[in-house]
Amino acid sequence: MCSRTRGLATPRQESYLGGMNDIASEPRRERPRKPDWIRVKAPVSAGYQATRDLMRAKGLATVCEEAACPNIGECWSKKHATVMILGDTCTRACAFCNVKTGMPRPVDPREPQNLADACAEMGLEHIVVTSVDRDDLPDGGARQFVKVIEALRRTTPATTIEILTPDFRNKHEAAVEAIVAARPDVYNHNLETVPRLYPTIRPGARYYASLRLLEMVKRLDPSIFTKSGIMLGLGEERLEVHQVMDDMRSADVDFLTMGQYLRPTPKHAAVAEFVTPDGFRAYGAIARAKGFLQVASSPLTRSSYHAGEDFAQMRAAREAALEKKNGPEKKSDAPA
Numbered sequence: 058m059c060s061r062t063r064g065l066a067t068p069r070q071e072s073y074l075g076g077m078n079d080i081a082s083e084p085r086r087e088r089p090r091k092p093d094w095i096r097v098k099a100p101v102s103a104g105y106q107a108t109r110d111l112m113r114a115k116g117l118a119t120v121c122e123e124a125a126c127p128n129i130g131e132c133w134s135k136k137h138a139t140v141m142i143l144g145d146t147c148t149r150a151c152a153f154c155n156v157k158t159g160m161p162r163p164v165d166p167r168e169p170q171n172l173a174d175a176c177a178e179m180g181l182e183h184i185v186v187t188s189v190d191r192d193d194l195p196d197g198g199a200r201q202f203v204k205v206i207e208a209l210r211r212t213t214p215a216t217t218i219e220i221l222t223p224d225f226r227n228k229h230e231a232a233v234e235a236i237v238a239a240r241p242d243v244y245n246h247n248l249e250t251v252p253r254l255y256p257t258i259r260p261g262a263r264y265y266a267s268l269r270l271l272e273m274v275k276r277l278d279p280s281i282f283t284k285s286g287i288m289l290g291l292g293e294e295r296l297e298v299h300q301v302m303d304d305m306r307s308a309d310v311d312f313l314t315m316g317q318y319l320r321p322t323p324k325h326a327a328v329a330e331f332v333t334p335d336g337f338r339a340y341g342a343i344a345r346a347k348g349f350l351q352v353a354s355s356p357l358t359r360s361s362y363h364a365g366e367d368f369a370q371m372r373a374a375r376e377a378a379l380e381k382k383n384g385p386e387k388k389s390d391a392p393a
């Protein structure tokens with residue numbers, strides 16, 4: 058699973074070490090509670106209820122709920138939900154992820170159309186679709202992503218589509234080829250953390266395999282925007298984060314998201330530090346200087362947080378860059 062599944066941390070046992078300026082220096086002090094900038098309001102709005110009811114009515118799982126995402130009140134009140142296809146049970150057990158692990162149910166053939174109908178009913182301009190890892194399926198679930206994209210194009214053609222996929226372990230080439238051929242607008246796959254922490258945080262995955270997946274998407278269809286994200290606060294070093302940025306840029310990733318890791322339950326990996334909002338801003342400035350078209354970096358940033366607005370900005374940035382390079386008459390051939 059991906060950093061979309063970072064849940065609400067328990068306040069106990071978490072230390073506060075300050076922001077990026079402090080990463081290179083010694084921790085200032087211990088603080089047992091979550092910092093104020095992590096706190097969010099309880100979800101109570103009518104919009105939240107309406108989104109919840111619609112997801113229930115269509116039998117759709119969302120990563121917003123499964124991950125206990127801290128942004129659910131804000132996102133659902135604006136009718137922005139990230140649908141999680143291929144069921145609610147994951148075949149892996151990453152140390153940061155709140156989605157349940159076990160033997161998933163068979164793939165639901167009605168899911169693609171149900172999702173497209175929900176999207177049309179909500180009038181979404183942009184939708185984010187993700188999934189659990191399905192290592193039990195011969196195609197890792199790629200065919201279901203294709204069916205979802207096809208159903209969305211048929212049912213609500215003006216909606217732009219962002220998919221956030223697993224790594225399709227040991228079968229990523231065929232899976233990525235099939236999904237890219239269906240032409241989502243944005244292909245997101247999260248690296249989650251720095252390579253040194255993979256054995257403890259993301260033991261079922263390989264950093265360079267994920268990087269190659271992103272590279273392959275861009276090679277197969279450069280018009281598709283690529284996106285990836287990492288969680289901060291897991292014990293990574295500043296220079297390791299910079300190296301991940303460089304690796305992503307070498308794979309031509311367009312959009313980087315960085316958010317604070319929050320421990321979903323005491324059984325999950327502990328928070329090593331809370332990076333301050335200033336620390337996130339500083340990382341964001343470095344990422345922009347490294348050439349990403351779009352960067353989202355704040356404590357509550359998640360893969361799908363403000364995804365529609367960010368997509369519009371990213372598309373405008375590409376148009377502007379092309380116009381600068383080629384003159385005003387040549388436009389991007391990115392999918393609408």
Ligand code: SF4
Pocket residue numbers: 061120121122126127128129130132133137138139359360361362363
């Ligand atoms: S940030 Fe993403 S996962 Fe969290 S509530 Fe919003 S849409 Fe859902």
